[in-house]
Amino acid sequence: MKNKKQLIITTLSLAIIIVSAVLSIRYLQVKPVSTATNTKTTETETYTDKELAKKTLTQNTASQTEKSAIEVPRVEPPAKPLEPTPDSTKQTQVRQAVSNEHIYYPLQTANDPGYASNWAIQKVNAPAAWDISTGNGQTVVAVIDTGFALNHDDLKNNWYLNSGENGNTIAGDNCWTGDPQNKATNSCDDDSNGYIDDYRGWNFSIGDNNPQAGRTNAYGVGVSHGTQTAGLVGAAGNNNTGIATINWNTKIMPLQVLSDDGPGYTSNVVAAVYYAVDNGADVINMSIGGSDYDADLKTATDYAYSHNVVVVAAAGNCGTGTEQGCTGLPAGTMGYPALNDHVISVGATTVSDQRASFSSYGPDLDIVAPGSGTINTTTWTPSNGTSLYTSSLSGTSFSSPQVASLVSLIKSIRPSSSADDITALILATSTKLSVMNGLPYTNEYGHGIINSNAALTVAASLNSISSIPKLLQSGGSVTEHRYASTDNLSSGCNTTIGTYCSIWFRDNSNGRERYLPYTLANQQGLTGWSWNGSFIPSSSWTIKAVQGDNRSNSYFLGVK
Template identity: 30%
Template sequence: MRRYLSAITLALGLGIVLFPHHSNNENKPGPEVYSAKHETNSKLALLEQDVKLTDDLCRTQCSTDYSKVLSQIEAGEPAAQVLSAMKTQHEKMDLLIWSKTNQPMDQGIKAGEIPISYKEQANSYLIEAKRAADAGRHYQSPKFGAAQQVYFVQGMPSSAGDSSLVGVIHQDILHQVTDHQMKNLRLEPYPNENRWKVESVDTDTLQDKVVDHPEDNQGTSHYHQNEVVVKFKQNPTEAQLAQIKNEIKATSVQKLGYTYVFRTEGMEAKALMAYFGKWDVAYVEPHFLYLTNDYYDDQDADSTDSTDANSSDSNYSHGTVSTDTQTSSISPNFKPNDNLFSKYQWNLPSTETVQGWQLNRGAKDVVIAVVDTGVDLQHPDLKGQLLPGYNVIKDNDNPQDDVGHGTHVTGVIAALVNNNLGVAGMTWYNKVLPVKVLDQTGAGSTYSVAQGIIWAADHGAKVMNLSLGNYADSGFLHDAIKYAYDKDIALIAASGNDNTERPGYPAAYPEVFAVAASDSQNQKASFSNYGDYIGVTAPGVSIASTYPDNQYAALSGTSMASPHVTALAALIRSTNPNLKNTEVYQIMRDSARDLGTKGFDKYFGYGLIDVAKAIQLAEQRTSTAFTFPQNWFLPQRLMAKKFAK
């Protein structure tokens, strides 16, 4: 934690600004604007901003929760029962004390205990909180503690003024977000978690690469030392497979479709690749690791026991969209009452999402797969939004998120709207299919990612979010992408957070729609990867969304930009279910608001998504009434090569 804080202090001491100004003569941000030094300093300032915003989100939500408790007690519910229920729902509330005005705290009704190591400091703030609440004032203390043991004290008077609620709230989420963003924004080298035998290599040459500094992550890929992925031109016979296992002394063999993963303790990947040269193979490649664009520490967290996915709707049909997409209209001046919306969710007004809701708010039969770290299945702001999913890592039906990334991504897409709680998602009625392909370290193998994509494609997904990546072009992963694409699934992926033009995968595959990130000033996010494969841009800086354990966090990354576009694709398909995936892609391009240089550019693609305009175009177009030019759906870089003759 000390190294994080010192780095942040340095960045702030240098006066770093999060949103650098671009001159009128140079509206597009070029690589010279975001040098390695500037990029690192900007990321450090952004990390500090995300932590501060998460602190604000926590405090705002805790105030709402305290108001709820006091209202219940005033309505006649037993105080002890209400406090116990609130503490169960919010395990970060270490201590809650309800008491009458001017009644000593130790005579009040209590749930929980003060943390022993900070008892003296907490007690002094509790006294202040009680005094302020008795005087009719809301009170919040400064943070105190260190690392994962950070707390603040809150006090609130009842509306009648005859009682108050004070308590101690544990903010270990601030440590989680700090650690999260150090890796998410590639501010530290790829960490060997002692879980994988991992090599870091240059993607082009597969030569070993030492990753000592954040900028070394650009163009770096990671793979298992003792594994390879092999696709044979013809499946080997049992005898041939036995021969291979014997010759390489294989400890395990996995098969997905026509592709095999061989693991051995005696040979490393390069030797294994050379060995398979004598066999008739379509390809042999290292078994690459794919990471979220928010890489996490290994916390040795186990998933909870199997649980329902908060939804009784298990309709995976690819059929037409049901007519009950929207039960009522909303006024032109509608503003959702989610208590974190107005102050923190700059991203939805920026993308004309609220205006888009006037036209369409989604349809439950247009299923969105989130292929990620799983989802917090019990989060109250996702209640009823989740379909039964799959955990590839443990091969069970419990895709519980033990990282946080997938829960955050899902909230951007589908957090309940207008429920007086937390944040608002972009869709109201689309269901999310959670697929856990990344483990508690935030990493997953090519095999697990490919398996998750195929599973989601076979279980009703019409749109798929892939906020993960690697710089290695894997034939194995590409096969899975093609499988989903051929099933007419719209595939949306994050471009990456290394401020590099090097294509990352799966975002750069021609079947996938790649997303770059912008900030609240509609400038390129300093970390966002760029290139001629970018489709559009979406907000990706300090995005407020759901987080495990009934919490909310602000995170930055192209991982946060991608689900905005995924939600838009789902709204387009909800509006016009006859559109093919390629037509959905084109509508998002055609409706985007141009940023940077005029027309397509490598930093913003076709521009910032515009939800209202995209839905309007979807209403106007049908697959039979509109014809696109030949090869229009190919990425810009491929079109340039094709027509430059």
């Protein structure tokens, strides 16, 4: 899916520029909003749960009182990662195996206030999707980030709990001592996963079982970032508290890899990815980024893909090249892990459906989601860790978790689907924005903005399909496995009447992927698309008709 780019430093002066870019820490001004004294309008009508959520979505945020912004000074990262504590033999093993430590940062940028409080959830068509599903409470999204407000009112009931480290020990258990003990606090690795007492996630930055925000620096630059992304992934919905996100009922696995001050390292991020996969995550969200190709992290994200765990990552915040942390980088430069193969990379849009100026872009961008303006989500400060919400946020960091939330909602109705199937459902059901001028893909918007209702509609229909689609023509009347960017081409699918089909393209040289929109087959079982050769960059492509995990034989198309 992604072009594996590795930065080559050719001159000393260029090296200095790039190193300074990597070591620059991005910062964010957050306007926290307390709901401790929130006064909501009393409803006299009665509604179903879904109707109530749709009707009160604005009420739950509109009455929040805005406080002054908090600006945190930039800090330099430590010279090397902190040594882990003896609480995790597995984390120590991963750290020793990592070949080179790269630095990662929370992907943030400046505030861009001024939009209606609930515009983001409407833009992604979530209210309509809630008529299909609001989640089943069984999906798990691992959020790999800074620390978390573990006691926040809108999050505390949605944390993932490790069943192997909860409850009391009994005779025959791995850690039985003769008397029942609480597995969460018995200083023993009850489930033998290499982590002691990891009953609710893990703090890879410190090396223990407490991923609480603010433990090392309550005023650090990244201290609230993890709480904000977690809220956009899975704040509890329809609970008369705070906000609703796309999936009301998913579990969040809190994995801290970045310090309160912002930076984190390859070994911590890699260990967290392996932990997420090995401990039951369905989805991984990484609103973090670095500018260098990282072979160890690539191996980890490939491991996730091979286990059908969907990885979603923020594209980056170098849209103009002048943002903090982007000095010396070309405008639009995307970062890692978003550039890794089999990772869904996410850019940011505004309330007017424009690419946010800071949002990174290019031929490796997959999808966009709201990420600039009045993005309401949970947050944390030293004085309020239970009832605080943002009124304004900007960054691809806050677009990525919305996509992860949608992935988990799809998994709630299609639990056995593969990572490839989920990727197709996200990309091939997106809304094509007007600025895309009718094209199925552009470098600035990827496949378009996520459409929650369309994704769930197609996902639900695929559950009853068992037939294998047949790929019809993919090319043009004068092409035979060859194309030019100026050619007008077409593709077709022959399948069961009234079922959805898409066309999947994969670049054989660098892993980029493209999808034509999921479309219903007509009464003859046929559907087709017309497209221009510029839709797929000049390369060699494998093409298949797809319906979920059912895929046709391959066709190959190469550049003239």
